[in-house]
Amino acid sequence: xxxxxxxQIRSVLGEMQKAGTLPVFEVPEIRVERPKEEQFGEYSSNVxxxxxxxxxxxxxxxxxxxxxxxxxxxxxxxxxxxxxxLEIPRQARDDxxxxxxxxxxxxxxxxxxxxxxxxxxxxxxxxxxxxxxxxESEIGNGIKVNNEFISANPTGPLHLGNGRGGFYAxxxxxxxRKAGFEVTNEYYINDAGEQILxxxxxxxxxxxAVYSGEYIDELNKRLTTDDLKQKVKEVGEKAAGxxxxxMIKKTLQEKMQVSxxxxxxxKKDIEENGxxxxxxxxxxxxxxxxxxxxxxxxxxxxxxxxxxxxVLLKQDGAKTYLASDCGYILYKMERxxxxxxxxxxxxxxxxxxxxxxxxxxxxxxxxxxxxxVQLVKLVKDGEEVRMSKRAGNVITIDKxxxxxxxDVARFFFLLYAPETQMNFDLGLxxxxxxxxxxxxxxxxxxxxxxxLRKAEEEGLAKTSGDLNLLVHPKERELICxxxxxxxxxxxxxxxxxxxxxxQYAIRLADxxxxxxxxxxxxxxxxxxxxxxxxxLIKAVKxxxxxxxxxxxIAAPEKM
RNA sequence: GCGCUUGUAGCUCAGUGGAUAGAGCAUCUGGUUGCGGUCCAGAGGGUCGCAGGUUCGAUUCCUGCCAAGCGCACCA
Numbered sequence: 001x002x003x004x005x006x007x008q009i010r011s012v013l014g015e016m017q018k019a020g021t022l023p024v025f026e027v028p029e030i031r032v033e034r035p036k037e038e039q040f041g042e043y044s045s046n047v048x049x050x051x052x053x054x055x056x057x058x059x060x061x062x063x064x065x066x067x068x069x070x071x072x073x074x075x076x077x078x079x080x081x082x083x084x085x086l087e088i089p090r091q092a093r094d095d096x097x098x099x100x101x102x103x104x105x106x107x108x109x110x111x112x113x114x115x116x117x118x119x120x121x122x123x124x125x126x127x128x129x130x131x132x133x134x135x136e137s138e139i140g141n142g143i144k145v146n147n148e149f150i151s152a153n154p155t156g157p158l159h160l161g162n163g164r165g166g167f168y169a170x171x172x173x174x175x176x177r178k179a180g181f182e183v184t185n186e187y188y189i190n191d192a193g194e195q196i197l198x199x200x201x202x203x204x205x206x207x208x209a210v211y212s213g214e215y216i217d218e219l220n221k222r223l224t225t226d227d228l229k230q231k232v233k234e235v236g237e238k239a240a241g242x243x244x245x246x247m248i249k250k251t252l253q254e255k256m257q258v259s260x261x262x263x264x265x266x267k268k269d270i271e272e273n274g275x276x277x278x279x280x281x282x283x284x285x286x287x288x289x290x291x292x293x294x295x296x297x298x299x300x301x302x303x304x305x306x307x308x309x310x311v312l313l314k315q316d317g318a319k320t321y322l323a324s325d326c327g328y329i330l331y332k333m334e335r336x337x338x339x340x341x342x343x344x345x346x347x348x349x350x351x352x353x354x355x356x357x358x359x360x361x362x363x364x365x366x367x368x369x370x371x372x373v374q375l376v377k378l379v380k381d382g383e384e385v386r387m388s389k390r391a392g393n394v395i396t397i398d399k400x401x402x403x404x405x406x407d408v409a410r411f412f413f414l415l416y417a418p419e420t421q422m423n424f425d426l427g428l429x430x431x432x433x434x435x436x437x438x439x440x441x442x443x444x445x446x447x448x449x450x451x452l453r454k455a456e457e458e459g460l461a462k463t464s465g466d467l468n469l470l471v472h473p474k475e476r477e478l479i480c481x482x483x484x485x486x487x488x489x490x491x492x493x494x495x496x497x498x499x500x501x502x503q504y505a506i507r508l509a510d511x512x513x514x515x516x517x518x519x520x521x522x523x524x525x526x527x528x529x530x531x532x533x534x535x536l537i538k539a540v541k542x543x544x545x546x547x548x549x550x551x552x553i554a555a556p557e558k559m
Numbered sequence: 560g561c562g563c564u565u566g567u568a569g570c571u572c573a574g575u576g577g578a579u580a581g582a583g584c585a586u587c588u589g590g591u592u593g594c595g596g597u598c599c600a601g602a603g604g605g606u607c608g609c610a611g612g613u614u615c616g617a618u619u620c621c622u623g624c625c626a627a628g629c630g631c632a633c634c635a
Contacts, residue, residue, distance in 0.1 A: 036581080294633085443595085
């Protein structure tokens with residue numbers, strides 16, 4: 001709908017330029033937006049403001065001219081342009097009705113569009129016809145996306161930052177799939193580096209111990225057998241395996257309810273399969289990409305915008321983390337991913353430039369997107385709570401979910417943009433669970449379910465109503481929210497702003513509750529109206545359930 | 560010192576090159592004996608960190624400054 005309008009305005013401008021009523025100038029971008037206030041209609045465009053200068057007309061004058069042309073287009077029988085792409089206008093046209101009730105030009109030079117009753121009814125029909133497929137699109141075009149997230153070291157439990165990034169990326173993958181991308185959710189297990197030795201020392205509780213906590217005590221009991229006592233690396237590897245299988249995976253599946261398609265092991269999949277060496281060979285084979293200096297092998301990451309070049313092989317010949325990542329990138333390339341998403345803790349942002357450089361150096365031509373998730377700051381009684389892995393006083397995502405419940409934790413973390421350094425007030429954690437807007441949204445769904453159950457009992461559920469009766473302002477607002485859902489999904493698939501989703505859910509629930517207060521659905525004096533409202537209610541339920549489902553949150557029939 | 564991120568209502572956070580800057584919580588007022596009150600309606604509360612600049616128009620873009628967080632390894 002939005003795109004159709006943008007196209008139409010563009011073509012109108014084009015026609016005017018051809019006809020000579022407008023000077024010829026570049027039209028870079030036509031923007032049709034959703035106005036902030038309902039009184040300004042369902043859609044709005046500021047093109048006239050943008051191009052007034054180049055057109056040599058006042059914004060109001062230009063807007064009015066465009067409006068006239070658009071009206072002509074809408075009414076013209078021969079115009080196929082607007083009915084080509086979407087059900088709404090096509091259906092509206094089938095009924096020989098226009099798409100817009102009115103198009104207005106307002107003050108500084110806005111053009112505001114108000115949808116017709118027919119078009120609104122068509123939205124409800126479309127939702128009911130498509131059901132849970134409403135909101136799907138093809139913008140992803142089957143592109144293979146590798147979505148790597150969490151990837152926490154297998155040295156301890158997942159913390160709140162892991163949880164935040166995990167939920168965010170998990171939901172992103174669902175949105176991308178609905179938008180037609182082929183997404184693989186991947187967890188990279190760093191089981192080959194220095195930290196495995198540290199884990200080994202910690203489990204053995206020797207002088208080089210780093211980590212502590214109950215799980216370390218338990219591992220100590222299980223692994224400090226006579227034959228293992230001196231073998232730090234072996235202990236570390238065994239411990240890492242246990243941490244991964246018995247702690248992290250459990251948290252992911254049972255507590256967080258995120259699912260991964262692939263767990264890639266640095267040791268088994270990358271190192272032992274020779275990907276690192278293969279990557280080094282590829283880099284060496286290219287002109288001027290690597291060089292030796294002071295006995296180390298360097299990658300010229302500065303060629304791709306990094307501040308300084310980076311070491312691949314140390315003086316002693318050992319591989320750096322970057323070398324290992326080169327192997328990993330190559331492994332992803334071999335699996336023919338066209339796009340890579342990396343969700344990292346913001347404390348790793350310094351690594352972004354060299355990762356990008358490495359990908360380019362290896363010949364990866366697709367897009368690499370980074371989502372840098374800020375760590376979660378814990379606050380209690382107005383004071384920041386300092387946590388340290390060494391001290392073992394970390395609040396884990398497990399503990400949080402146990403405390404507030406899965407849906408609340410998920411919703412809370414999804415609500416904020418990843419780059420905000422959010423404060424999480426521990427003291428308010430439980431209280432927050434009572435006040436969390438997720439219940440507001442779920443309650444709306446339960447309320448809808450309840451009305452529909454009742455309608456069923458009264459035998460009203462099967463008959464369909466006349467959607468032209470839905471003329472109440474609250475009904476109109478509700479339908480408009482339904483109309484915006486597909487646009488929302490596409491927006492998120494483009495710019496990864498997952499946090500728009502819970503915000504949308506709150507707004508939809510809000511409109512529903514408000515509608516409910518003013519518009520009686522059942523047992524009203526007008527049975528036809530009841531039937532029409534039932535249709536609307538069903539559609540709202542579909543979209544609300546879908547929104548919750550994409551977020552991975554339950555849509556309860558009762559609460 | 561350099562770099563990245565952030566600075567919007569009492570608190571937690573949305574948002575935008577343009578129409579009176581929004582939501583939730585908190586505070587206050589009113590409604591609702593219900594198709595589930597886990598609700599609805601309304602009020603108060605803002606120099607959009609500060610100062611310049613670009614623009615017809617900046618909270619949004621640019622520069623400088625201030626503050627907070629995080630980085631700045633031949634660690635991972």
